[in-house]
Structure formats: structure tokens, C-alpha cells
Amino acid sequence: MLSLAGFVCGFIFGLGLLISGMMQPPKVLGFLDLFGAWDPSLAVVMAAALAVSGVGFAVVKKRAPLLAPQSVLPRKKDIDGPLLAGSALFGVGWGLVGLCPGPALANLASLSPRVIFFVLAMVAGMVLCDFVRAKRPARAELATTSAADG
Amino acid sequence: MTLFTPVSAAIGGALIGLSAVLLMFLTGRLAGISGILGGLLAGCSDRAWRFAFILGLIVAPLAGALAGHALATPAIPASEATVIAAGLLVGFGTRLASGCTSGHGVCGIARLSKRSIAATAVFMGTAMVVVALTRHAFGG
Numbered sequence: 001m002l003s004l005a006g007f008v009c010g011f012i013f014g015l016g017l018l019i020s021g022m023m024q025p026p027k028v029l030g031f032l033d034l035f036g037a038w039d040p041s042l043a044v045v046m047a048a049a050l051a052v053s054g055v056g057f058a059v060v061k062k063r064a065p066l067l068a069p070q071s072v073l074p075r076k077k078d079i080d081g082p083l084l085a086g087s088a089l090f091g092v093g094w095g096l097v098g099l100c101p102g103p104a105l106a107n108l109a110s111l112s113p114r115v116i117f118f119v120l121a122m123v124a125g126m127v128l129c130d131f132v133r134a135k136r137p138a139r140a141e142l143a144t145t146s147a148a149d150g
Numbered sequence: 151m152t153l154f155t156p157v158s159a160a161i162g163g164a165l166i167g168l169s170a171v172l173l174m175f176l177t178g179r180l181a182g183i184s185g186i187l188g189g190l191l192a193g194c195s196d197r198a199w200r201f202a203f204i205l206g207l208i209v210a211p212l213a214g215a216l217a218g219h220a221l222a223t224p225a226i227p228a229s230e231a232t233v234i235a236a237g238l239l240v241g242f243g244t245r246l247a248s249g250c251t252s253g254h255g256v257c258g259i260a261r262l263s264k265r266s267i268a269a270t271a272v273f274m275g276t277a278m279v280v281v282a283l284t285r286h287a288f289g290g
């Protein structure tokens with residue numbers, strides 16, 4: 001049942017990406033390009049997603065999930081170095097090509113070689129990050145919570 | 151150059167929000183794509199639903215194509231070396247920052263998380279600077 005729920009939610013997410021146009025890197029880059037012919041579509045996508053999830057989370061927040069004993073939410077509260085450095089690195093990659101993890105995975109459906117290259121490199125980057133963190137014992141506790149924000 | 155498409159953007163965005171709420175309601179998890187994939191790669195014990203989510207994400211555009219929505223090959227105006235470098239940066243960065251556009255940008259901000267608001271400001275700002283440099287300073 002948990003897997004079915006995962007599939008359905010992934011499917012709805014993918015439909016959202018498809019309909020919104022966010023699977024197309026030029027739409028994303030058009031938003032990021034403030035000095036060109038600016039395309040605000042991505043801002044509308046985020047605003048609509050935030051409106052639905054903001055209200056929805058507030059409604060479902062206090063109750064236990066239907067298919068799991070409890071919800072798994074981030075424990076970290078402070079803005080730390082890894083958060084800022086990681087976000088900056090991500091921003092550079094996002095700005096170079098216009099793909100972030102969701103649209104990159106959804107675009108695998110097209111079997112485009114560049115998307116496959118991108119996803120393989122992205123997977124390698126994630127594994128490398130976990131590897132580097134595991135090598136640093138002082139930061140080892142971070143590895144267990146690294147997926148915490150989502 | 152792309153045109154502003156507010157209606158499809160709003161419908162698609164609402165579906166993304168719905169997916170996040172439904173995943174939280176059913177499984178108690180946040181719909182952050184980098185976190186879902188990262189956990190799968192890190193060998194978390196709960197691999198099945200993570201795999202199923204990503205499968206659904208990939209199947210959706212195929213179903214959309216069957217329903218008549220064109221499955222366009224994504225236009226990626228960058229060299230293969232740039233694509234690979236960008237993929238590495240996106241993978242390493244989102245893992246280090248514990249989230250991406252969906253985990254921080256949608257779920258985190260919807261939960262009013264200070265970490266997520268800061269992360270989104272940084273990755274969006276950085277990406278805008280990179281686009282300004284590549285399109286207007288060097289690429290012109």
C-alpha cells in the first residue's frame with residue numbers, strides 16, 4: 001500500500017511537471033533570466049503549489065499518516081554551512097542547464113541522451129556527497145539526517 | 151525565449167502541491183525529489199515507496215503522451231560536458247543541502263521552514279546569477 005501511495009503521488013507530481021511546462025529547461029531558464037525576455041511561469045507554478053500544500057499541510061499536520069505509524073519530518077532548525085553551500089552548488093548546476101531533480105527524472109521518459117547523462121551525473125554527485133560525509137567522522141551524524149528536509 | 155503560460159502553470163503547480171499533501175497524508179513523508187532519490191541511493195530501509203514514487207514520476211509523461219499531451223524531447227541548450235558538470239553539481243549540492251526545488255522550494259516553504267526559505271533564496275539567486283553571466287555576460 002505504501003508503494004502504491006508512492007506511485008500515485010509520483011504520478012500526480014509528474015503530471016504537474018508536464019502540464020506546468022517545467023519539464024522544458026527553456027521555460028525554467030526563461031524564469032531565471034531576469035535580464036532577458038522574462039517568463040514568470042515558474043513563479044506561478046511555485047505559488048500554486050505553495051497555496052495547495054500550505055493549506056493541505058496545515059490540515060493534515062496534526063494527524064498520523066494513514067499508512068505509516070508516524071510522519072518523518074526534518075529535525076534540523078538552524079541555517080548551517082552545508083545548507084547554504086549545497087544550495088549554492090545546486091543553483092550553479094540548475095542555472096547552467098535548467099534541470100533540477102524532479103524534471104530531470106521525469107524527462108527520462110523521453111530517453112534523451114542528455115537527460116540520461118544528466119541523471120547519471122546527478123546520481124554520482126549524490127553518492128559522492130554521501131561518501132565525502134561518511135569520510136568525515138565529526139560530521140557523521142549529518143549523514144543520517146541528510147535527507148531530512150525532503 | 152518562452153511565453154508566459156499562467157493557466158497551465160497554475161494547474162500544474164496545484165497538482166504538484168496536491169501530490170505533496172497526499173504523500174504527507176498517506177505516508178507522512180515530504181515530497182522532496184532529491185531526498186526521495188538520495189534515500190534510495192543511500193540504501194534506506196524504505197526503498198520500495200521511494201522507487202514507486204520515481205517510477206510514477208517517469209510514467210506520468212508517458213501517460214500524458216497517450217492522452218494526447220506531446221512528449222517533447224527536452225531542449226537542452228548546453229554541451230554534453232556542461233550537462234554532466236551540471237548534473238554533478240545538482241546531485242552533490244541538493245544532497246549536501248538536504249533538498250531541492252521540491253523539498254525546500256515547495257514542501258519546506260509551505261511548512262514555513264527557515265532553512266528552506268534560506269535554501270530557496272540561495273539556489274534561486276545563484277541560478278539567476280549563472281544565467282545572467284552565461285546569457286548576457288559571456289554567451290550574449
